[in-house]
Amino acid sequence: MADNALKRLAQSRKPGRWLIAAIESVQESHGAGRVDPGWFHPSDFGNDCDAFLAFKFLGAPAVEDISARSRRIFDHGSGRDYYLKMDVKKAGISLIKNEADRKIVIPHLRIRGELDDWVQNPSTGRRYVVDFKTMNTTEFKALEAVKVSHHRQLHPYMYNKETYEGYVLYEDKNDQELKSMPADFVMTLWQAEIVDRIDRVLTGIRHGLVRRNPPPNDSRCPFYNICSIADIKKLLEQSGLEL
Ligand code: SF4
Secondary structure, three states: OOHHHHHHHHHOOOOOHHHHHHHHHHHOEEEOOOOOOOOEOHHHHHOOOHHHHHHHHHOOOOOEEEOHHHHHHHHHHHHHHHHHHHHHHHOOOEOOOOHHHHEEEEHHHOEEEEOOEEEEOOOOOOEEEEEEEEEOHHHHHHOOOOOHHHHHHHHHHHHHHOOOOEEEEEEEOOOOOEEEEEOOOOHHHHHHHHHHHHHHHHHHHHHOOOOOOOOOOHHHOOOOOOOOOOOHHHHHHHHOOOO
16 A cells, blocks of 8 residues: 555544545556657647647656546546447447557548547448547536537547547436437538647647647646746657657
């Protein structure tokens, strides 16, 4: 058991607290998160900040403090993804024959990633890219259309699979109710928010100047500690990437 958990255990007077402390000692993490220099990942386009995309692309030093509770929230989402993929396969509508079929690579845009599912409607023969998301009850009840950031994320998957229709399947974390929101390919969105944005970010990296559009909670950004002091041109040199 980690030292911090032992300390919490020693301080606790509540019965059974030791059990939670022991579990949480392995759930908390402090690290660099996923690093894949030279590539943009579809989920990263959900973040509106160009500097965030640039730092990810450059493999800049990130700090991600994941609390035990956040880890449980992420694990819940990943667990639901796993079971939904199994269920889509069992339903006989998945076009994914092996795990390699989930991988997408768009070399000229330096995008790579992995989609959740790719399905075919048995009655119409139409194909769709599908992404799974979980959300809290309040958000779920208010949801009337696909969230903008999720719609954006689906575009590289649809482009790669040449499948221009999609859904985001939302699940309420509380009662497991489902909502399937259409998220079709929109050419103007693809051009402005993916293709042109990548061009702007790469040009910015070359010139050492990228837009910073901090979201309200940007202190949670893994690059928060380096953001105002980072030298983008130097990070590019250190990465060894050719642009
Ligand atoms: S700390 Fe804020 S401004 Fe800097 S990269 Fe992150 S989101 Fe963007």
